[in-house]
Amino acid sequence: MTSTLPTDTTSGHALVVDARDIRRRFGDREILRGIHLTVRPGEFVALLGASGSGKTTLLRVLGGLDPGAEGRVRVPRRVSVAFQEPRLLPWRRAWRNVAFGLVGRDARDRATEALREVGLAHLAHQWPKTLSGGEAQRVALARALVRDPDLLLLDEPLASLDALTRLRMQRLIADLCARRGLAAVLVTHDVDEAVTLADRAVVLRDGVLAHDLPIDLDRPRDPSSAAFGTRRDQLLTWLGVEVPTTEEPTP
Numbered sequence: 001m002t003s004t005l006p007t008d009t010t011s012g013h014a015l016v017v018d019a020r021d022i023r024r025r026f027g028d029r030e031i032l033r034g035i036h037l038t039v040r041p042g043e044f045v046a047l048l049g050a051s052g053s054g055k056t057t058l059l060r061v062l063g064g065l066d067p068g069a070e071g072r073v074r075v076p077r078r079v080s081v082a083f084q085e086p087r088l089l090p091w092r093r094a095w096r097n098v099a100f101g102l103v104g105r106d107a108r109d110r111a112t113e114a115l116r117e118v119g120l121a122h123l124a125h126q127w128p129k130t131l132s133g134g135e136a137q138r139v140a141l142a143r144a145l146v147r148d149p150d151l152l153l154l155d156e157p158l159a160s161l162d163a164l165t166r167l168r169m170q171r172l173i174a175d176l177c178a179r180r181g182l183a184a185v186l187v188t189h190d191v192d193e194a195v196t197l198a199d200r201a202v203v204l205r206d207g208v209l210a211h212d213l214p215i216d217l218d219r220p221r222d223p224s225s226a227a228f229g230t231r232r233d234q235l236l237t238w239l240g241v242e243v244p245t246t247e248e249p250t251p
């Protein structure tokens, strides 16, 4: 693997994402007004913000998918993106969706291996319409992983899943990123998901990253712990959600 990672000029650390002064306007609306974001190798960043604040817009800029943006973005060559909908090609079996665009005689083996990693090797030959929502999303994750990315961009990939499947998928994503040392930026509306998965949560507001919270808790994380609750409340407050204060018990 060739190292194409930029370096943080102040600390000298390698960076997977180095975005400076990102601006994006649609007509006369300035959605991103000067975003600075750096992500280290292996770091998991959750991107939060109100609906319409520009999270998807920023993710598209990071993925090099938005030629209309201004500023400087440096990301590695191998970036994979997973969206809220799995976006599988209905006329290709699961493994062919994963292998789509791969070159080389080992494409099929690589696709099968990626499906195995997400626990779906046994469904490799199924058509997308015969998969459940969670299975289809895992195929999409395998398709993202098979390219052996240095950076994974996740745009609410779990939003449409039921609560139980969502928890399982969170665990799977956490395991995959940890095992592969993969850096990730996850757009989510779910504060618990952010605190469960991320090393850092950033909050987009008024076109800038208004808040940046390190989440330095041991894994796996316990949502019922006080430390988890403190981070959850902090993020909710920044997102403008009133957090009820617990009454002191009267003696």
Ligand SMILES: Nc1ncnc2c1ncn2[C@@H]1O[C@H](COP(=O)(O)OP(=O)(O)OP(=O)(O)O)[C@@H](O)[C@H]1O
Binding pocket: 026, 031, 049, 050, 051, 052, 053, 054, 055, 056, 057, 058
């Ligand atoms: N191609 C476009 N043309 C015009 N306006 C756009 C375009 N893409 C996004 N916008 C506007 O930019 C704003 C930010 O959109 P974006 O999808 O990035 O928000 P978001 O934070 O991801 O929202 P949500 O959480 O609801 O998915 C919205 O007001 C949207 O209408």
